[in-house]
Amino acid sequence: MKPSTDPKIFFAELTDCIDARDLHQEVPPAHLHDWSDEAAGQPLGLVTPRSTIQVSAVMAVCARHGIPVVPQGGLSGLAGGAVPSDGCLLLSLARMNAIEELDSAVGTMRVQTGAVLQTIQEQAESEGWMFALDLGARGSCQIGGNIATNAGGNRVIRYGVMRDLVLGLEVVLADGQVLDLMQSMKKNNTGLDLRQLFIGSEGTLGIITRAVLKLSPGVRGANTALITFTNYDQALQFLKQAQTAFSGHVSAFELMWPDYYQFALKTLCQADQFDREYGYYLLFDVQSSHPEQDYPQFEQLMADAFENGTVDNAVLATSEREIEELWQLRDCVSEILSINAPTINFDVSVGLNQIGIFADQLRATLDERFPDLNKLFFGHVGDGNLHLVAGPVQGGKAIEHAIETEVYRTTRDFSGSISAEHGIGLHKKKWLGYSRSEAELALMKLIKQAVDPQGLLNPGKVLD
DSSP, X not given: OOXXXXXXXXXXXXXXXXXXXXXXXXXXXXXXXXXXXXXOOOOSEEEOOSSHHHHHXXXXXXXXXXXXXXXXXXXXXXXXXXXXXXXXXXXXXXXXXXXXXXXXXXXXXXXXXXXXXXXXXXXXXXXXXXOOOBOTTTTTOXXXXXXXXXXXXTTHHXXXXXXXXXXXXXXXXXXXXXXXXXXXXXXXXXXXXXXXXXXXXXXXXXXXXXXXXXOEEOOOEEEEEEEEESSHXXXXXXXXXXXXXXXXXXXXXXXXXXXXXXXXXXXXXXXXXXXXXXXXXXXXXXXXXXXXXXXXXXXXXXXXXXXXXXXXXXXXXXXXXXXXXHHHHHHOHHHHHHHTOSOEEEEEEOOGGGHHHHHHHHHHHHHHHOTTSEEEEEEOGGGTEEEEEXXXXXXHHHHHHHHHHHHHHHHHXXXXXXXXXXXXXXXXXGGGGGTSOHXXXXXXXXXXXXXXXXXXXXXXXXXX
């Protein structure tokens, strides 16, 4: 029997598996976009389920009727991954936000994936633990979206990306089947690790409803410094020295080019703490449970770096207030975006030893073609991730496309990734072939076809 596509019948079946107050045929405007500028299609409606059972039932109804589903989290994505497509049902995980269990003995947390990142961080901290993922949208992004995009953030150099922080998952497949992968063992060599199939898949293979998260021992503070270099090679040398001195426990290695640094100072109305301009500015952070005990070692590292010429100048924070002021330089990106609007924001990665050359070449290319554009470079350079804010962009979509083409072409020439941590979504799909081979793309399509044969889950995202 052919499934009915009559909207009345479809919505009537939805009301049998979800409370009427959680079903909206009039979609609130906030659900029609994320932080990207990708155009929204016209959705059929919005559901806000409260349990995995309800998500499963909704997906089963959609599968019978051939209705596509776009999962939504905190809508803080920059790649258009949560933008509705025409004729889809939006499925928001916002009501599934419970922290179900925190095991203080072993350091794990079981959560529903609508939980907000900052809430998870605060809950872990209250029990003497730390959830290591951290990024600027912490107060609004949901952990499900972080998992679906394999988020990175400020602490990847020490703790890794989301793939390293997820021990278990629960996933609802396109036909409503629930896949229980919630085992929390760190060692489980029983064939393919299916968790990794869904982490970073941007909701195209399944809807992640629950997760077991890995926590790290809590920290009570950090030793922080703002360091300057003349050239990029010095920054690489200092990274090696710092990792050696602190046995791989460096928590942040955030490099800022002069254009970004000066713009951040102006935005924050802060005075420059150095008497001249340098080639690079590093926000360097080592977290620990006893930062005051580690401070002599921190000072010695800096003294050695000065002596051997690795570091040109440095300011060491001596209070929590000074640490906060230094981090404001790196965290004021949203204000910088607003001042430079409209902007195009890039999130790419290349080999760690190539970032300096890559940035120089990319700047030269953009300066030649777009001389009036502000180009602000910064990033989590310790893990090979470079960000670029370009703006204000005048001339509409044609100019935006031209700028993006130059950035991604240069990234391809360096065998880099067009998306280090923001995902592909709609926005970067046309350039995916710059970072993935034809064989890789073909295999990704085969997996999508096998797991979601009707193409119902987040259609048009990542792959056509």
